[in-house]
Amino acid sequence: MFRYVRYSFIIILFCLASCQQVLEPKPVNLLVDELVLNEPNDVEPVRIGMYSALRGTAAPTVIAGDFTADHIQHNGTFTDYRELGTKQITAANAAVGLLWQSLFRTIYVANFMLEKLPDVAGVREARRKEILAEARFIRGYANFIGTNTFGDFPLVTTTVQATNRTIGRSPKAQVLASVLADFQAALTDLPNVEAGSTNALTNAAYINKVSCRAMLARYYLYQRNWAQAEQLATQVISSGVYTLQTSFADVIVKDFNNESIIEVGYSVTDDPQTSTSLFPNGLSLNNLLVGRREVIPSNQLVVSLVSAEAGTRRQTISFSTQNLRGNDNGWTVEKYGLALEDNNNIALIRLAEMHLIRAEARAQQGRLTGANGAVADLNVLRTRAKAPAIALTAQAEVLLAVERERIYELAFEGHRWYDLVRTGRAQVVMSSFSPNWNSRFELWPIPQSEIQQNPTIRTQQNPGY
Template sequence: MKSHSLLFILLFGLLTSCQDVLEPKSYDLQIDEITLTRAADVPLVRIGLYNAFRSLTSDIVIAGDFTADNIKHNGTFASYQEFGTKQITSTNSDVQDFWASVYRTIYVANFILEKLPTVSGVTEDSRKQLIAEARFLRGLANFYGVYTFGDIPLATNTDQATNRNIPRTAKATVLTAVLADYTAALADLPDDSSTGAAYVSKRVVQAALARFYLYQKNWVQAETNATTVISSAKFTIVPDFNTIVNQNFTAESIFEVGYTQSDDPATLNNLFVSRREVIPSDQLIIALNSTESGTRAATAKFDFAQQKGSDNGWTVQKYGTAIAGNANIVVFRLAEMYLIRAEARAQQGKLSGTSGAVADVNVLRTRAKGVALAVGSQADILLAIERERQYELAFEGHRWYDLVRTGRAQAVMSAFSPNWNSRYELWPIPQSETLRNPALQGAQNPGY
């Protein structure tokens, strides 16, 4: 994939072409290339916003699983080899793509926030909802950006002269902006989307707040927001974990990025299955086949015919094609809410009983037919939750972020790879950005 400048590189024809979202061409976007001058433009611009965010979701899987110990490089792509060998560079094309996807989403959101208030003929409810969606997705893009790169430029408008020279903004300031966007979105979104998990609703924002507060170590608010989502009774833990692997839009899904047969680029399917560029690591396979994990071994499948050389014969099963019915990328689902609440409760010393961390973990152990977790020390329960997150959320983009936020990355990753270095707890700022943006020159993350 090609490199991108900080904010003004969007795909030409963003509103109509999914393939271009995933293989974007470099263009400096002029304001009039996205039309928002009349009420009839609103539905197309809304699609453009969600398409922009969709381009980020596969990058999140790459960051969350490839940077950590869930994968083993098995192909020829240099960018994936860097993740496999833990020798990530600032010229890595996937690092550049992640950055571009973050700011593509932010740019479209900012465009909507600037233009929509001036468009006549739009109903007040439609205006409020799209503005809320734009603020939420801008906040979510900034959330992923700041936890991937650290301090990042905080872009709040579409002015080209301003945005071509934005310095890095302190992480705490960016997170304050994220929380402000989430809070504003929460006020104006419907309780539940009329189109299901494909679009943002209050429940999605509450799930995002639960994750936000977990990362902030605000255990009370993490527990409260996770409980709100769980108690809404709008989502249910599906009885068979195979359903999570093999089906889109399950009863557990809170928010997921959907594809159809006509627009499915099968990006992750090509990566995991067709090309086998990346395969599950030996360590992950051992974990998934443990008695604790139970039926979550279905996340990967063994084929003796594939086993040769360094290939362990295992293949990721979570991402098929639209025809197969499991092409989507899940952003939030109910199981994560139970895991967030379990961790928040454990951190507060709430270990046993029906309102304790162990009970929440065992909701998922029971579904997976794994060995039930027994009450133990707080430290033991927290390590069990770490393992549970790896079993349950493998290849959904969580593992690296989990290890970094809990301070466990060095211990786990140095045992996994002799090349691991603490600098990999953040990705580098793409070299293309430090060259193009004067305010980023000399501001690279340490060690790169």
């Protein structure tokens, strides 16, 4: 798995002086021999390398979360996307390999920082703790995505290549325990950010205590620990650091808006919409969704998003008669623009998700109505979207309403497939969507390239692949 990072890493300097400016220097070797991270001046480039690696996981996770599920239909010619669109996924799918590769690149850089930074003299202790906390969070995030995508997942805690080249898969429960430990350790030492802070760019681009709590809220939701999920989501909402945009359109057209809790930023030179090296078949995300239209919003999703129930969230997609030809339904995803546009970033977490997490957690605990009930949180988002308020009183109906709201609010942000799997709804929903759906698709396969090169994993492929 570490053949991609065996000798070097590209460190991309991510300058937060402007949300439009991200500098990309020449590749810098990250050899595991203390030649790079051995003095204070080395720390910041490696730190930015961690964020760059995290950024590399964002688009592949959107592909996993939305393309595996019922949000897209295939409309082009490439096999990788046909497999995702027609639900005939194979271990050779390049998108599968891309996510695997990006996750382990992220874990590698985080481990590098965790191993080397404690021994670098001359770094202020408070700063050292903050950066190590960032590394713990970023490693935990990558493992969270990895184990929820692939199931049992290699738990890599070292940069020793001889160990990593033959490491096997660890049980999902063990990986998740490691994720929780990383998040909790990070929470202790991450910097705080106060309510009323107006620097939306800094608040979203770098991890802080509030954004760590947001990720913990998602973690506990997936673990069905409803009380903890509700508590942490409430802490994030009540912090006042992040606020819902008045107009849902701003979520689509503005990078680093006020409700982005964690967002990864790009420039013209490294934007996944323009960089052909980041995607299977040389395609970029924007070209995939807009230019070549390899995949398009599914007819089922279109019906949901253009309904009155979605309100202004119909702006997630747009229609053009010029695209109507063959099987093309004419609809296009609007959430990710070109590099020169102000919506080329990817939000990993935003405040709307916290309301949805709290609504689901409260509904699961039987608290449905009133100021502290699930319906109140749903109506906060519906009011923002100018959709009619709902007044439901049955738990099953409220939980289905939460599922629908997550479609309206979070479409093409990488959640749908993960939501269906974690709620046990994948088989029911997806079998009615596609005759090719099989329960094995509740996990992605281990990439065929990894099966071939790692002798330990060779016999550990997910069932059915």
